[in-house]
Amino acid sequence: MTKSIGILTAGGDSPGLNAAIRAVGKAAMNNYGMRVIGFRQGFRGLMQNRTIVLDASALSGILTIGGTILGTSRDKPHKMPVGDQIMDMTDAMVETYNLHHLDALVCLGGGGTAKNAYRLMEKGLNILTLPKTIDNDVFGTDVTFGYDTALTIAAEAIDRLHSTAHSHHRIIVVEIMGHNTGWLALGAGIAGGADAILIPEIPYDVEIVAEAILHRSRAGKPFSIVAVSEGALSKEAANKRGQLEKQIVEAKNKKEKKKAKAALAEFEANEMESTSKLTVKLEELTGLESRVTILGHVQRGGTPSPADRLLATRLGTACAQYINDGVFGVMVAACGDGTQAVPLEQVVGKRKTVPLNHPWINTARALHVCMGDD
Ligand code: F6P
Numbered sequence: 001m002t003k004s005i006g007i008l009t010a011g012g013d014s015p016g017l018n019a020a021i022r023a024v025g026k027a028a029m030n031n032y033g034m035r036v037i038g039f040r041q042g043f044r045g046l047m048q049n050r051t052i053v054l055d056a057s058a059l060s061g062i063l064t065i066g067g068t069i070l071g072t073s074r075d076k077p078h079k080m081p082v083g084d085q086i087m088d089m090t091d092a093m094v095e096t097y098n099l100h101h102l103d104a105l106v107c108l109g110g111g112g113t114a115k116n117a118y119r120l121m122e123k124g125l126n127i128l129t130l131p132k133t134i135d136n137d138v139f140g141t142d143v144t145f146g147y148d149t150a151l152t153i154a155a156e157a158i159d160r161l162h163s164t165a166h167s168h169h170r171i172i173v174v175e176i177m178g179h180n181t182g183w184l185a186l187g188a189g190i191a192g193g194a195d196a197i198l199i200p201e202i203p204y205d206v207e208i209v210a211e212a213i214l215h216r217s218r219a220g221k222p223f224s225i226v227a228v229s230e231g232a233l234s235k236e237a238a239n240k241r242g243q244l245e246k247q248i249v250e251a252k253n254k255k256e257k258k259k260a261k262a263a264l265a266e267f268e269a270n271e272m273e274s275t276s277k278l279t280v281k282l283e284e285l286t287g288l289e290s291r292v293t294i295l296g297h298v299q300r301g302g303t304p305s306p307a308d309r310l311l312a313t314r315l316g317t318a319c320a321q322y323i324n325d326g327v328f329g330v331m332v333a334a335c336g337d338g339t340q341a342v343p344l345e346q347v348v349g350k351r352k353t354v355p356l357n358h359p360w361i362n363t364a365r366a367l368h369v370c371m372g373d374d
Helices: 017-032 043-048 090-099 111-122 147-168 183-192 206-218 235-250 254-271 274-286 296-300 306-325 359-366
Strands: 004-009 035-039 051-053 080-082 085-087 104-109 127-131 171-176 196-198 224-229 290-294 330-335 338-343
Touching (some): 004 043, 017 035, 017 306, 147 171, 171 183, 183 224, 183 359
Parallel strands (some): 004 035, 104 127, 171 224
Antiparallel strands (some): 330 338
């Protein structure tokens, strides 16, 4: 009997999503004779039964296109905004799955998507996920697709900032995405030759960064590039954050928990300005004119790199094979040159941060790049 599969993309978009959709779809159709449909705008489209037929013509010509032809959203099955209410719509999604007599649902996304997909798995659906995000922070996979493209964009931006920083004898602080992990800032910072790299895993001391910049200046280099991850925190802010998180864990009742969560949200909102504040402080401490560049969503847009197309394609084709073999409840992870079906239980609720003894950190330190801590 013909098998039917559904595909959705959820969370922030990422270069390589279309390559993955194409790979899953083509391999499923051509090798196993499966029927493939897509759901629009992530879990919302699954809830609303908004579909798109992914036949040969729909999958043609999308390999090199950025974004996702299916659209995406950050909506969660159990906390779905419906009208002016937030509702658990998991059962509606199960209904759509059954309506289409699906044999499997493939969810392309990061850590949050894995968590949401796991909820559907607990309702009995045959789920597989593919790890995408520019942040490279999904636990259980060597790498995520989207990362290489964003890394290239951020490194190129640093290259460009170098010449203008040099011409004006300025400090340029460049903010790089990555959520609460430093993979992007660290990778792009090393590849782009940044003089200081600040990542969430290593809380920084602004005076140490300023001293490193002054040291360069005294050595005849009166300009510096500081690559800072959007989630990087000063030592004081990291302490404060730790305390707020502890208050959430130790809250004795719902009311206390809500209050503690609100305090953390307020802290995070204030921290959104932290790169600009850091830039002002560095100018004050060094006497060097300073500017800030926030790369933002430009890092997520445009054509996926060949490495991301390759990764998304090999994960996608492996996914179709896992479906045919009846392997469900897994993330199709990159493992060396191959793939591995990692049970979703081992993935959800975890995040892959940069280990403090990671070779890239040692590499940066070996080049005397200031990491903000010594
Ligand atoms: O997870 C990818 C990512 O780009 C993060 O690096 C960033 O923190 C976040 O998404 C931005 O989300 P949004 O596009 O919803 O503003």
